[in-house]
Amino acid sequence: MRRPPVGGRDYRRSVAEYRERESRLDRAVVWSRTMPAASGPVTVFPDGCMDLIWTEGTLMVAGPDSRAFVAPAARAMEFVGVRFAPGTAPTLLGVPAVELLNQRVDLAEIAPSRTTRELVDRIDNAPDRVAALEAIALRFAADNGPADPALTAVVDALSAGATVAETADRTSMSARMLHRRSLFAFGYGPKMLARILRFQRALAALRTGIPAAHIAAVTGFADQAHLSREVRDLAGCSVRTLQTR
Template sequence: MAEYRERASRLDRAVVWSRTVPAHTGPVTVFPDGCMDLIWTEGTLMVAGPDSRAFLTPTARASEFVGIRFAPGTAPALLGIPAVELLNQRVDLTELAPSRTTRELVDRVDNAPDRVGALEAIALRFAAEKGPADPALTAIVDSLSAGATVAETAAETGLSARMLHRRSLSAFGYGPKMLARILRFQRALAAVRTGIPAARIAATTGFADQAHLSREFRDLAGCSVRALQPR
């Protein structure tokens, strides 16, 4: 049986997690959340870019995964690459950093008694070298997470519509409208998993109606709302 654990990271707004997967387990579905992850798996470090749709992660080659999930907008500054260049991709860290540096980081996690802690320490080092996250990006995420429109978010953050879109592509991988859709989807997904009726979820999480909710789940999750409800 697969086992998944997570906890809040010492890195602000990040989460560290681990997953063990038995042999012969099928792909793991990852739903879009606006985040990026740094993931270790059996001798490899990879970066999971932001997703705009459900992503099927193959598990046949590995049984242990450790990751740190960066809050939307924070990973590109730490890794030195615009999020839009990693949209819907999983990329080996050697493509983004010198191979010698990457090898040293992989060895550090490979040989650590606490791999979660080792990977978290790497992320904290990146953050110390790059400095704090841009507060404007945090403000964008917080505004859209609260249900504000793109126009309201632009006004709240003092950005023009063009600048908001440009900064969003670099920081999140897509424009603010798509990010708002994904954050709304995540609010709805959390409610779906508690068993709340779909009609009530649609009314309380910003959807026009239940049909709108269903369409968004088909588009972003690749399945129906019912398929994700507890049984």
């Protein structure tokens, strides 16, 4: 199973307890986290993913991000979620990703409220809330079908450093079709997705202590200054800040 990128999610550096495992649903992970009462803000970096999240009587959908999302400090809370690899959630949930760009919305806004209430009650009363939410995601997949494999091919090509033109050629799409389908699947065009995937490659390397100049050279940036600009734009902080978090 191909594991979706999770490097942009900064949960583990901000909370007392964070756990994740691969899901029985293809190209997804399930996770849980407990926010202690004294916890500070949680930062989520763009990674192309979408999440279905339960927290204390609420089911919400976290849309794709094009910039860092900062969740403010809150009281002690429990969260469980399913994180879908780029391009897979819109088909399962029946909503274009572009409609959820940089948003967190109640599932009841995109699904019947009665159905949502039943799902929330099921998780609220489950002895294993992670398993209960995973079962709901599996049911969505069974009802709505898998994501288009052509979109997986788009992610794979861009992750490997292919240009947008090369990606369109490899997936037998015109540039216009690739852009239109990317808006539905990812929430933004292929150029933006490529930037986010490249940022994720750099982020993973930055946290290992590799010099930024070398990272820029091997992850597809023109130079270190280009890397710095992209980090500032997508993460809202400096390269040095990322290296020390």
